[in-house]
Amino acid sequence: MHTILICDDDKDIVSALDIYLTSEGYQTLKAYNGKEALKAVEQNEIHLILMDIMMPELDGIRATAKLREGSNIPIILLTAKSEDSDKILGLNIGADDYITKPFNPLEVIARVKSQLRRYTSLGGAEKSPGLLTVGPISMDDSAKQVTVDGEPVALTPIEYNILRLLMNHPGQVFSSAQIYEQVWNDPAYGSENTVAVHIRHLREKIEINPADPRYLKVVWGLGYKMDKGGV
Amino acid sequence: MRALRDNLALRAAAWVLFVAAVCGAAFFGQKCLFALAYTWNGDWTTTYAFERMLMDREGQVRDYLQYQVDLNAGELDFLDREQYSTWLEGTQAALAPENTNFRYEILSEDGSEVILTNGSETDGSLEEQVTGVFYGVLEVQDGQVLLDSKGDQAAAYSSTESSMEGTVIWAVTERAVLRCGVLQPDQMTAQDEFYDLSTLYDTYADHFTWYVALLSVFLTGALLLLLFLLWAAGHRPGEEGIVLSSPDRVFSEVWLIALLFGTLLLFWTLARYEEQASWWVNRGDQDMFPVLLAAGTAAAGAWTALAAGFLRTVTVRLKARALARTTLLCRVVMFLGRRLWEFFRDLPLTWKAVLSFFLYVIAIFFADHLWPFRYWYPLPGVIINLAVLLGLCWWSAGFWRVRKGTEVIAAGNLNHQIETAHLPGDLKRHAEALNNISGGLTNAVNEQMKSERFKAELITNVSHDLKTPLTSIINYVNLLKTTQQTDPTAREYIDVLDRKSQRLKKLTEDLVEASKASTGALAVNREKIGLVQLLDQALGEYEERLEGKHLTVVRTVPEGECYVYADGRHLWRVMDNLLSNCAKYALEGTRVYIEIFRGKGSVGLSVKNVSRDPLNVPPERLMERFVRGEESRTTEGSGLGLSIAKSLTELQGGTFQLVVDGDLFKAIVTLPQSS
Incomplete structure (x- = not known):
């Protein structure tokens, strides 16, 4: 049983999240500004915090910074500010994830689960040889198995091969043609959008929000890459 | 000083004092002139009046002799004799020493014998008594006594001429010498004209310094008063600046004519005055002096008052810079000049x-x-x-x-102002008009930029405020969906709510993006990217959506990669919007033609599809915000897609073009080629 602190100045949002999280079996605490959140963290054992940014008294960014001084509780920022600069600021200050408003409650739950799994069970997982890890995604090449936050994911062989290529070179951009040549072992003529379609399927399987991927990223006009997480 | 200046009573008093001072100066000036007239040549015996008087006395002596000669000639009848005797006696009395200070002696031609004298021997010789000896030669011709006055030049009369024999009697003596003179002032006994002249001379000689001193005092006083009056002229108590009073408003010419007339009158008066004064002065007669002095003082005072008034009004006009304005001639000339200039200028x-x-x-x-x-x-x-x-x-x-x-303005620097100083008239007007245009344009552009920025900020803020309630709506709609409604109508309603809330979400996102893109508030990171690669990636993303609408993509790309210089994420949004447009508005079961073609220094991408609904909107309107092919607004889409695509393309230095041909919809994106 995990305790989640929901902090937002809009009470309706707090109660809606409360309903969703409670129905998923989590225990919840409510706070309506940054100060209350800090107080709640002091007084209770909390496993994850959902925090709005624009709040009276103490905003989410300052509260996160304060919390990070002595705690590594996962913090997910819920923000109406959708600009990249706001996201970067939040993540740099110590937040683990962000969700822009208006959010999909299912995505919130998925991200909460992901963060909790990593915080509680996978925190100190030792790396075995042949295990590739990028963020929450792990690939055991010997078992041909891919897990996201510990949950196994079923991939087709082509998807698996594409993912392995990208995970072997995290941060490196591969064009569609390169991926095609390496995975299909064929010249890339006529491949056109084949790779793109596969990548999209792959994204849908390993990303929480495929429209806003965190790890398997599209570099438009250049290709695809595996990112270690971030914006 | 200011209080002094603005005191009107004081100024009136100053005027009176000024006129008085001028009169005083004139009075003592005349006195000085008179004194000078008497003392100019030395003492009183050298005055013209003395000379006249001496001549008169010499004449009297001649007359005396004439009467004697006439009587001695014995040719007169009784009445004449009586008459001549009376005259002789009168002359004798006038020349008597008790009646006059004039002394004479008539000597024989050789000077050895005194024939006739009015002096007495007890008083000493003539030289001892008189101030100076004057000579004359008396001659009798045909019974007429002639006197040739030689003045005090004894040398002119030489004794060498005295060769003639002469005796006592006049009748036989043809030539005789007249010696005469006037007693020294201290020896004078009679109250005659010489005594008067001597006294007059003494008075003037003694008082001359005083006259000069008083003249200087009055002149200085008058000058100081005039300066004060000129300085104070035009000021009014309680009013700033110079005020023109009514005498200052009449044309200057009136004053000038008055002054000219006054001056002419003065000259005429002076001429008469000079005539009279010299006559009386030369006679040594003081009786008319008061009249002369009064007349001279009055004339000088009147003229000076007039001249001072003229000076004052000119000063006031100059101070008020109104001299030209209040002068008829100047006004006429200025009016004509201005008219001529205006005529030429226009x-x-x-x-x-x-x-x-x-x-x-x-x-x-x-x-x-x-x-x-x-x-x-x-x-x-x-x-x-x-x-x-x-x-x-x-x-x-x-x-x-x-x-x-x-040229600078045309190049876009709307703040540029053309320097209009020292420009010829017509060019100056031209430059001013250009400056006005540029100023107006600058204002318009600034206003527009300000309003665009304001709009972008407003939209961003509003969208933030919209997002929070929208979050609640979406969340609670989702919660409603999980409540397992048994009523199918309720489920239908919830579906509507769900759809609309999702649409609202999309709309707010697009709204922010559109406003940012159109105001250029987006960061653009341009780099070399492959357009074909991007197209394939985009098609990969859209494959299923397009297939779902039974749309077939016909893709035509040139050999090899086409590199463009653009921001990949923004370009993806352009492509995203174009493809989503196809998915939304293209007629199902048709083909979508996508072509990449190389241009001159640019790469073009065109997307062609057949619209499901008739496009009765011109392409320009389609690119405006919130405009869609159909106006019902029931279908999905915010109506911002094309506007965003256009703005983003232009942000990356490209062009975005729409062509509508019947139901054929064609979008052409042109981007700069990457070298």
Whole structure:
């Protein structure tokens, strides 16, 4: 049983999240500004915090910074500010994830689960040889198995091969043609959008929000890459 | 000092004092003149009056002798004799020592014998008694006694002439010598004209210094008062600046004419005065002096008052800078000049040029061929030509400046102001008009930019505020969906809520993006990217959506990659919007033609599809915000897609073009090629 602190100045949002999280079996605490959140963290054992940014008294960014001084509780920022600069600021200050408003409650739950799994069970997982890890995604090449936050994911062989290529070179951009040549072992003529379609399927399987991927990223006009997480 | 100046009573008193001082100065001036007239040549015996008096007395002596000669001749009848005897006695009495200070003696021609005298021997010789001895020669011709006065020049009368034999009697003596003189003032006994003259002289000689001193005092006083009055003139208590009073408003010419008339009168008076004064002064007669003094003082005072009034009004007008305005002649000249100038100024430029040319030709003709200038030929013509050349240079320099300024404005620097100082009239007006245009444009552009920024900020803020309630709506709709409604109508309603809330979400996102893109508030990171690669990636993303609408993509790309210089994420949004447009509005079961083609320094991408609904909107309108092919607004889509695509393309330095041909919809994106 995990305790989640929901902090937002809009009470309706707090109660809606409360309903969703409670129905998923989590225990919840409510706070309506940054100060209350800090107080709640002091007084209770909390496993994850959902925090709005624009709040009276103490905003989410300052509260996160304060919390990070002595705690590594996962913090997910819920923000109406959708600009990249706001996201970067939040993540740099110590937040683990962000969700822009208006959010999909299912995505919130998925991200909460992901963060909790990593915080509680996978925190100190030792790396075995042949295990590739990028963020929450792990690939055991010997078992041909891919897990996201510990949950196994079923991939087709082509998807698996594409993912392995990208995970072997995290941060490196591969064009569609390169991926095609390496995975299909064929010249890339006529491949056109084949790779793109596969990548999209792959994204849908390993990303929480495929429209806003965190790890398997599209570099438009250049290709695809595996990112270690971030914006 | 200011209080002094503004005290009107004081100023009136000053005027009175001024006139009084002038009168005093005139009075003592005349006194000085009189004194000078008497003392100029030395003592009183050298005055003209003395000379006249002496001559009169000498004449009297001659008359005395004449009467004697006439009586001795014995040719007179009784009555005449009686008459002559009376005259003789009268003359004798007048010449008697108790009645006059004039002393004379008549000597025989050789000077050895005194024939006749009015002096007595007890008083000593003539030389001892008189101030100076005057000589004369008496001669009898045909019974007439002639006197040739020699003055005090004894040398002129020489004793060498005295060769003639002479005795006592006049009748036989043909020539005799007259010696005469006037007693020293301290020996005078009679109250005659010489005594009067001597006294008069003494008075003037003694008082001359006083007269000069008083004259200086009055003159200085009058001058100081005049300066004060001129300084104070035009000021009014309680009013700032110079106020013109009614005498200052009449035309200056009136004052000038009055002054001229007064001056003429003064000259006439002076002439008469001089005539009278010299006559009386030369007679040594003081009886008329008071009249003369009064007349002279009055004339001088009156004229000076008039002149001071004139000076005052001119000063006031000068102080108020109104001299030209209140002068009829100046006004007429200025009026005519202004009219002429206005006439010339308002002529069309062509006429001005023609007129200037003819003026130039006439001026050159006059300078080269007409009398006073021909003398220096060709200097005047050269000077005129140089002046014209300078004028042309001035005009050209001004025109150049205006042209340069216009180019700067045209290049986009709307804040540029053309310097209009020292420009010729017409160019100046032209430059001012250009400055006004540029100022107006600057304002308009600033206003527009301000309003765009304001709009973008407003939209961002509003969208933030919209997002929070929208979050709740979406969340609670989702919660409603999980409540397992048994009523199918309720489920239908919830579906509507769900759809609309999702649409609202999309709309707010698009709204922010559109406003950012159109105001340029987006960061653009341009780099070399492959357009074909991007197209394939995009098609990969859209494959299923397009297939779902039974749309077949026909893709035509040139050999090899087409590299463009653009921001990949923004370009993806452009492509995203175009493909989503196809998915939304294309007629199901048709083909979508996507082509990449190389242009000159650019790469183009065109997307063609057949619209499901008739496109009765011109392409320009389609790119405006919130405009969609159909106006019902029931289908998905915010109506912002094309507007965003256009703005983003332009942000990356490309062009976005729409062509609508019947139901055929064609979008062409052109981007700069990457080298």
